[in-house]
Amino acid sequence: MGRLHALGATLTLLLALSTEVPAAASDEIVTPVPAGFTSWEELFAEQGRLNDALAAIRRTADQVGDRGYGSAIADPTAHALTLYWAGEIFPAVRQAIEAQRDIVPINVYAAQYSENELVAEVQRLGKIAAFHVVAPKPDASGITIEWAAGRVDPGAKAHALTTSPIALTFGAESAASSSVPLSRQDDGTPYKGGARTRTCTAGFAVNHTSGTKLLFAGHCGSNGTTVVDGGDDVMGPMAGDNDTRDVAYISVLSAGEMWDGGPQSTLFKPVQDATNSVIGNNTCTSGSRSGVRCGVIVKAVNTSISGKTPLVMGEQIDHTNAAGQGDSGGPVFELGTVAGKVRAKGIISTGATNAPATCTGETVDRSCFWRIYWADVNRTMAYYGGMGIRVS
Structure with a gap:
């Protein structure tokens, strides 16, 4: 019995250190002073008053538990502090704003989201490899996303x-026609079933009580193994390893889609x-590694192979390749009843050495x-509990 995995390799993680450059003294600043100011010292003094006013207001908000702060703009050339606040402002915070108005002009506008809400979503979306820049809008009305090159x-x-x-706003997609799309060989978040990993293949995406996952083969690693995709990007840790059932999952942002076609395919289908x-x-x-292979007929269920159980046995109808090394963990599927979609059936485990085929x-x-x-x-999903297939 041959496990369908490839040889592993060592992942080298390089960290670059940045060097801070000391700020120039004002008499070294050659950039012209913005209109309305006679010197950089004057500009920075006004900016300091705006920043100090904001800090005082936020301290009060923290003290009384007002979490409505969304964003602020402290532009000295506008000669005012602009606040964006989500929801009703607590009385103590209103008093702090009025107190600071004795020092600097302050404008207050309604924000659609709080800073906490925006930060949490920026951190989540920032893990998607296709997104190069994910940033809250200055007025706390949403998030702007720029594509990676x-x-x-x-x-x-x-x-x-x-x-x-x-609310999300995406940058221009004019480069789409000349871009290099993600592929089965170098997928990115949210990952799809059938994506290449360093040693195996990612299985179907699932929803779990602790977040989205990708099903995986247990023999592709062990609990805590860092799974790396085909482009040497870290996907996430392996967990739930059960070598008897030969199943596990990868904790990673995933999508209800599956890579279709050959190993170099850039096409995928939604999961029904x-x-x-x-x-x-x-x-x-x-x-x-093998690409999509059909005509694999289910011959037996609830089988035990070298102590692994319960597994399904399938045979390719004309004895050509059904799967091979490096395909472990990948999807077994059938075409969906909805056109263009697929139905998830299994997670590839192992191959019979007495049934060799040309790759x-x-x-x-x-x-x-x-x-x-x-x-x-x-x-498999029933075994883990709290798990359901991700659909698209």
């Missing part, structure tokens, strides 16, 4: 728009739902098989 990804955009409680593997079913596999996709230094075994996706 060459990584315009409609799937990532759709995921962000449907999952974010914050999950369905059991039943004897006689026709299925397909989507390994990151498809990547053909060098790997073995492939016409008889394979997989963990049923519904039984």
Whole structure:
């Protein structure tokens, strides 16, 4: 019995140290002083008063538990402090604002979101590889997102728009036609089923009580293993490892989609739902090294292979490749009842060494098989509990 994994490699993480450059003294500043000021000292003095006023107001808000602060603009050229506040301002905070108005002009406007809400969502969205810059709008009315160079990804955009409680604005997508799209070989958050990892293939995306995950094969690592994608980016830690069932999951932001086509594909399909593997079913596999392979017929269920159980046995109808090394953890699926969608059926586990086949996709230094075994996706989710397939 041959496990469908490739040889591992060492991940080197390089950290760059930045060097701070001392600020220039005012007599070294050659940039002209903005209109309305006679010197940089005058400008910075006014700016300091604005900043100090804001700090005093925020201290009061913290003391009384008012979490409505959204944003502020302290522009000395505007000669005023502008505050954006979400919800009703506490009386003590109003008093602090009035006290500071004796020192500087202050304008107060309603904010759509609090700073806490914006910061939490910026941190979540900032983990999506396709997003280069994720920043709150100055008036706390939402979040602006700029694409990473060459990584315009409609799937990532759709995921962000449907999952974010914050209003999102995306930068221009004029570079989309000339961009290098994400691919099965170098996916990014939110990750899709069938994406390449350093040693294996990512399985279907699931919702879990502790956040989104990707199902995975247990023999691809162990609890705490850092899973790396095909582009050497860290995906997240492996958890829930059960070597008897040969299942695990990766804690990572994931999408209800699956990579389709060959190993170099840039195409993916939405997941409709999950369905059991039943004897006689026709299925397909989507390994990151072999690509999509169909005509795999379910021959037995509840099997035990070298102590691994309960697994499903499938055989490719004409004894060509069903899956091979490096495909472990990848999706087993069938076409959905909704056009263009797929139904999740399993997580590729292992291949029978007495059923060798010529590899498809990547053909060098790997073995492939016409008889394979997989963990049923519904039984796996039930085993973990609090888990459901992510759909799109």
